[in-house]
C-alpha cells in the first residue's frame with residue numbers, strides 16, 4: 279500500500295483502541311474495526327486429528343460472515359435491527375458455516391450488510407457504512423460490505439457474503455480483494471436469509487488466492503485432481519468499453535498474462551451484447567415494453583434492468599408481509615423499489631433460462647469470459663453517482679451476466695489506478711467452479727507481475743500512454759486478423775498508427791490486412807512506410823512484393839523479393855516468389 283496507508287494505520291490504531299474519531303481530512307467517523315463488524319464471536323474448530331493424519335484443510339484460518347447466516351442461538355440482523363427484534367434465535371448453524379468450522383477454520387464475527395442485503399453501495403441506515411481500507415474516501419460496495427472490508431483490512435483470512443446482484447463481486451472489486459460467486463445453487467443456502475432466490479448465491483472473499491481456492495474446495499466439496507487447461511479467453515470488448523478508466527489498464531494486463539501462461543492463440547474478442555441479442559428472444563420482447571429508454575437501446579443494459587426487476591419481484595415475495603407488518607426503519611429506496619408494480623415474472627424466468635443456455639454454449643469446453651467487474655473506480659462517499667439510475671443500471675448490467683445465467687464468476691484485483699483498487703472478472707460456465715478456482719490460482723501471480731510495467735509506463739508521459747494504447751490496438755488487430763476479420767484488423771492497425779506513427783510493424787501488419795482485402799495500392803504504400811522506418815523489415819519487402827505482383831509491377835516485385843532474400847537468404851517464401859516471377863517475366 280502507498281500513501282493512504284500511513285493514514286490508515288493511524289486510523290486502525292486508534293480504531294482498535296475503541297475510540298471513535300473524526301479525522302479532519304476525511305470529515306468522517308471511522309469506527310472500531312473500520313465499522314466492518316456488527317458483533318464479535320468465536321466458533322472454534324474441533325481439535326486437529328493426531329499425526330500422522332493430515333491437519334484440517336482450513337486449520338489456522340479465521341473468517342467472518344455477513345449478518346444473514348444463521349448461527350445457533352443467535353439472531354441474524356439482516357442489516358436491520360427491527361429484524362432482530364421480531365425474530366427468534368436460530369436453532370441451527372447454517373451448513374456453510376459449520377462445514378468451514380469442521381474443516382478447521384475459526385469464525386470470529388458477523389459483518390455489516392446493506393439494509394436487508396438489497397443495495398449495492400455497502401451502506402446501512404442503522405449501522406452505517408464500513409470504511410473501505412483501500413480508498414478511505416470511497417464506498418466499499420455492497421451488499422456484503424463488512425465482509426469485504428474485514429478481509430481487505432486483514433482482520434480475517436476470508437469472509438462469507440451473499441451475492442445476489444453482485445453483493446460479493448462488487449465489494450471485492452472496490453476493496454481490492456478476491457471475490458468468488460459460485461454457480462447458482464452450487465453451495466447450500468440453507469440457513470441463509472433469502473433475498474431473491476433465483477439469483478442468491480453464497481460467495482466468499484479472500485486476499486490470498488490459495489485461501490480463496492481452499493475455501494472453495496471445502497464449500498463445493500471438490501477433490502484435488504488434475505486441472506484442465508483453458509481453451510480460450512474471450513475478451514468481452516463491449517463490456518470493457520463501458521469502463522471509465524483507460525480499459526487497456528485492465529485488458530493489457532490480462533492479455534499479457536494469458537499470453538505468457540497459455541500462449542496468444544487462446545485469446546479472442548467478442549461483442550457480448552451482439553452475441554446475446556441473437557440468443558435472448560424473451561429479452562427482446564421485454565425490451566420492446568421497457569419503460570427505461572436507456573435500456574431499450576442496449577442488450578446489456580436491458581439485461582441489467584431485467585435482473586433488477588427480478589430481484590425486486592422476488593424480494594417483495596419474500597419480505598412484503600414482514601415489511602408491512604413491522605414497518606421497519608430501512609433505506610427508503612427498498613420501499614420505493616418494491617412498491618413499483620411493473621413486474622413480469624414469466625419473462626424474467628425465461629430470460630434466465632435463455633441466458634444460462636447462451637453462456638453455457640459460449641463457454642463450453644473450458645472457455646473463460648473476461649469482463650470488467652465494475653464500471654471503474656469505487657464512487658466517492660456521498661457522491662450523487664451512487665444513487666443515480668445510470669450508475670446502478672450500468673453496474674448491474676455487468677453483474678447480470680453471471681447472476682442471470684447462474685454461471686460462476688471471480689473478481690481478481692489488479693492493483694490500483696489513481697490510488698483506488700481496480701479489478702477484472704473471469705466467468706466460467708454453470709458448474710465450472712473448480713475450473714474457475716484453478717484458473718484463478720494459476721493466473722494470479724502472473725497477473726500481479728504484469729501490472730507493474732503497465733503502471734510504470736502510465737505514469738511517465740502522454741506519449742508513453744499513446745504508445746501503450748497503440749500497442750493494445752495492434753494486439754486487438756492481431757486477434758481480429760487471426761480470426762480473419764480483415765476490415766476490423768485494418769481499422770485497429772489504423773488506430774495504432776494514429777496513436778504512434780513510428781512503428782514499422784503497424785504499417786506492415788495493416789499491409790497484410792489490405793492484401794487480404796484486395797487493396798493492393800494501400801498495401802504497397804504501407805510497406806513503403808514500414809521500410810522507410812525499418813530498412814531491414816523482411817516482412818514488409820515480402821508483402822510489398824506480393825502487392826506489386828498483384829498490381830502487375832513484376833520487375834519491382836522481383837526486386838522486393840530479391841532484397842528479402844539478401845536479408846534472409848534461407849527464406850523459402852522469397853525464394854519461391856523470385857523463381858515464379860522470373861518464369862513469368864522471361
Ligand SMILES: *[C@@H]1O[C@H](CO)[C@@H](O)[C@H](O)[C@H]1NC(C)=O
Pocket residue numbers: 571572574575
Ligand atoms: C436510445 O434510443 C433513442 C431513440 O430510439 C434515443 O433518443 C436515445 O438517445 C438513445 N439513448 C441512448 C442512451 O443511446
Ligand SMILES: *[C@@H]1O[C@H](CO)[C@@H](O)[C@H](O)[C@H]1NC(C)=O
Pocket residue numbers: 816817820846848849850851852
Ligand atoms: C520468410 O520471412 C518472413 C519474415 O521474416 C517470415 O515470416 C516467414 O516465416 C519466412 N518464411 C520462410 C518459409 O522461411
Ligand SMILES: CC(=O)N[C@H]1CO[C@H](CO)[C@@H](O)[C@@H]1O
Pocket residue numbers: 401402403404405406407609
Ligand atoms: C451512521 C450512518 O452512516 N448512517 C447512514 C445509513 O444509511 C443512510 C442511507 O441509507 C445514510 O444516509 C446514513 O448516513
